[in-house]
Amino acid sequence: MGGETWLAWTFAIIMIALAVYCLARLLISWRQHRPSDHQVDALHVLMGVAMAGMLVPRLRVFYAGGWEVVFAIATAWFGWLAIREFRGERTVGGQPGHHLQHVVGSAAMLYMFAAAGSMKTASGSAISGMPAGGAAHFPTLALIFAFVLFGYVIWTTDRLTSLAPVAALARRAPVSAMVGAGAGAGTGGVAVADADQGQPSASEVAAARPGTPLSPSLAACREIAMGVTMGYMLILMR
Amino acid sequence: MTSQAADARSGPGRLQSIGAIYETDWSAPDLRRRLQLALAGIWLLDAVLQFQAFMFSRGFSQMLAGTGPGNPAVIADPISWAAKIIAQNGTVTNAIFAAIQLLIALGIAWRPTLRLALGASIIWSVGVWWFGEGLGGVLNGGGSPANGAPGAVIIYALLAVLLWPTVTRRPGPFAAAWSTGAGVARALWLVLWGSLAVMALLPATRAAKAFGGMVSGMASGQPGWLAAIDNHLGSFLTSNGPAMAVVLAVVLAAVAISVYLPPPPLARAGVVLAVLTAAFIWLGEGLGGILTGGGTDPNSGLLLALVAVAYWPVAARSAVAPGPASAAAAAQSDLAPAQSPSHRQGA
Numbered sequence: 001m002g003g004e005t006w007l008a009w010t011f012a013i014i015m016i017a018l019a020v021y022c023l024a025r026l027l028i029s030w031r032q033h034r035p036s037d038h039q040v041d042a043l044h045v046l047m048g049v050a051m052a053g054m055l056v057p058r059l060r061v062f063y064a065g066g067w068e069v070v071f072a073i074a075t076a077w078f079g080w081l082a083i084r085e086f087r088g089e090r091t092v093g094g095q096p097g098h099h100l101q102h103v104v105g106s107a108a109m110l111y112m113f114a115a116a117g118s119m120k121t122a123s124g125s126a127i128s129g130m131p132a133g134g135a136a137h138f139p140t141l142a143l144i145f146a147f148v149l150f151g152y153v154i155w156t157t158d159r160l161t162s163l164a165p166v167a168a169l170a171r172r173a174p175v176s177a178m179v180g181a182g183a184g185a186g187t188g189g190v191a192v193a194d195a196d197q198g199q200p201s202a203s204e205v206a207a208a209r210p211g212t213p214l215s216p217s218l219a220a221c222r223e224i225a226m227g228v229t230m231g232y233m234l235i236l237m238r
Numbered sequence: 239m240t241s242q243a244a245d246a247r248s249g250p251g252r253l254q255s256i257g258a259i260y261e262t263d264w265s266a267p268d269l270r271r272r273l274q275l276a277l278a279g280i281w282l283l284d285a286v287l288q289f290q291a292f293m294f295s296r297g298f299s300q301m302l303a304g305t306g307p308g309n310p311a312v313i314a315d316p317i318s319w320a321a322k323i324i325a326q327n328g329t330v331t332n333a334i335f336a337a338i339q340l341l342i343a344l345g346i347a348w349r350p351t352l353r354l355a356l357g358a359s360i361i362w363s364v365g366v367w368w369f370g371e372g373l374g375g376v377l378n379g380g381g382s383p384a385n386g387a388p389g390a391v392i393i394y395a396l397l398a399v400l401l402w403p404t405v406t407r408r409p410g411p412f413a414a415a416w417s418t419g420a421g422v423a424r425a426l427w428l429v430l431w432g433s434l435a436v437m438a439l440l441p442a443t444r445a446a447k448a449f450g451g452m453v454s455g456m457a458s459g460q461p462g463w464l465a466a467i468d469n470h471l472g473s474f475l476t477s478n479g480p481a482m483a484v485v486l487a488v489v490l491a492a493v494a495i496s497v498y499l500p501p502p503p504l505a506r507a508g509v510v511l512a513v514l515t516a517a518f519i520w521l522g523e524g525l526g527g528i529l530t531g532g533g534t535d536p537n538s539g540l541l542l543a544l545v546a547v548a549y550w551p552v553a554a555r556s557a558v559a560p561g562p563a564s565a566a567a568a569a570q571s572d573l574a575p576a577q578s579p580s581h582r583q584g585a
Contacts, residue, residue, distance in 0.1 A: 004294050004329070139461050139529055146286070147279075154279045157347035158271075162264035224344070232286050235528075 003055075003236050011229045012055040018222050019048025025214050036214040039081075043074055043102060044222060047109060051229060054112065068113045074106035101152040101223070108145040108230055115142070115237055139237065146234040153227035156220050163216040170212040270413045273548050274346055274356075274401050277394070280544070281343035281359065283528070284535045288336035292532050298332065299325035302370055308378030313368065320369040338362060356398040363395035370534075375442070376433075382443040383434045383486060384452045384522045386538045393541040396426060400548055411501055414548035424497045427549060430542075431494035431512070438487035449483050450476025456524030459531070468524055489515055497549060505551045512546035 022044040029036040050067050053060035062070075082099040115138070267275060292298060303321035306314035324331045342362065345355025367373060367389045374381055374389020381387030402417040410416050415423040443449050454472025457465040475482050493515055496508020520526070520539020527533030 150282045154347045161349045
């Protein structure tokens with residue numbers, strides 16, 4: 001059963017917007033030396049493009065079979081990072097469980113592409129990867145993936161208020177994190193600047209301190225939007 | 239208050255520790271908050287199910303209209319009226335329905351809007367219980383524990399009441415008592431499970447082949463393993479329907495009164511029995527049809543299990559002490575802008 005065409009387009013546009021946003025994060029992080037989780041940003045660029053192509057066939061940009069390889073590699077890579085996290089080894093991203101949701105997301109993408117390849121696609125269906133008549137293999141697995149992703153969406157939303165705003169992060173940006181752009185390069189210190197004096201705006205503070213991480217709240221909102229969209233696609237996979 | 243913006247060992251443009259971006263005064267979810275999040279997750283599942291193609295078709299409005307017959311005119315007429323409107327404006331109305339449920343889900347999960355979302359969920363649930371479920375078949379005699387009575391959606395409202403965030407936690411031996419008090423919470427449990435026990439003895443369940451027919455009917459369109467379970471269970475219940483209806487009624491009655499049993503281990507045994515019964519009901523309901531493309535929600539079994547978990551006996555010390563996350567969530571839902579001015583700044 002395919003989804004509504006207008007709904008598929010809506011989700012596809014959101015996915016493209018998120019892919020562009022993640023690409024922008026990568027570029028800004030690179031140009032302004034602002035910390036971000038590059039691997040997750042890159043993964044979401046790929047996921048956004050891939051999901052848009054699944055939702056609306058004319059937005060497909062990759063040859064058949066290519067995405068399966070991409071997400072198989074992503075699943076393995078983030079799985080390796082997750083194992084390292086649980087072993088207590090240091091990884092980009094930090095806390096145990098941080099990468100687990102990306103393992104699930106990558107594996108869900110792999111499942112959707114694999115399942116879509118094994119199903120008869122409805123002619124005229126807006127959702128290219130969605131089954132036309134309930135022919136998906138292991139439909140229960142799709143539901144399990146959806147449940148886990150919804151769990152992560154809710155968990156991430158709950159933690160939104162725990163994420164510090166960029167302005168607060170900028171005021172406490174360690175000088176050691178500022179590299180390039182002439183801002184504290186080579187200082188080597190770990191001094192936490194006292195930016196509470198003068199009360200500059202958030203954007204001014206962030207721009208003045210290249211060590212300021214890119215917005216964690218927006219990154220979390222991206223996870224939420226991607227999780228809901230992926231859950232929607234999985235629910236349609238029967 | 240925040241911890242360091244970036245870990246001292248972070249290199250240029252690399253975020254080494256995600257923990258560095260967290261507020262330090264944020265409290266981790268306690269038991270009640272986790273139950274609220276589970277409720278939010280089920281609302282999210284509902285919202286996504288509402289986006290399925292079937293819900294935009296005339297089949298959805300026909301399904302709603304089918305809940306009216308047998309009810310008193312004062313109940314049935316508005317159902318017919320609502321079904322006609324939905325039939326005429328299927329896309330718009332269903333998109334609105336799905337969006338509302340999505341907002342409720344995310345609203346419960348986001349602490350500043352917790353109370354608003356829970357309040358909205360109660361209003362929405364009562365409305366859907368009437369216009370979408372015909373009061374769960376309670377008045378027309380068609381309600382059965384095996385078909386979602388007393389209406390899955392009204393259990394969402396019940397959970398919203400039981401899990402309502404309060405800054406000051408009332409003393410109680412389980413999380414469901416922390417907002418309403420133990421007496422009210424126990425009474426609600428008794429009414430819920432007791433009404434299910436009574437419905438198990440009504441003809442809709444107890445009549446020959448009625449119970450088994452309901453369960454077998456859920457097998458259509460399900461994955462192989464679930465269809466097999468429902469078919470086998472349906473066959474067994476068809477052969478032993480009236481007797482099994484009585485057994486189910488006895489079990490449900492035992493669950494109903496278990497809430498008045500003394501603290502562990504008897505009270506815990508009651509909750510375990512409730513969870514197992516809910517699991518049985520959910521399987522009998524075919525998981526609410528969520529794997530068939532026509533399910534609007536996971537039906538009552540999953541929600542009954544969540545209700546049961548909310549009554550799990552906890553240690554007296556933590557029952558009386560103020561819950562950090564629930565209190566924080568309750569406070570944030572009212573006072574977030576005032577207490578956390580940093581949240582208003584651009585992120």
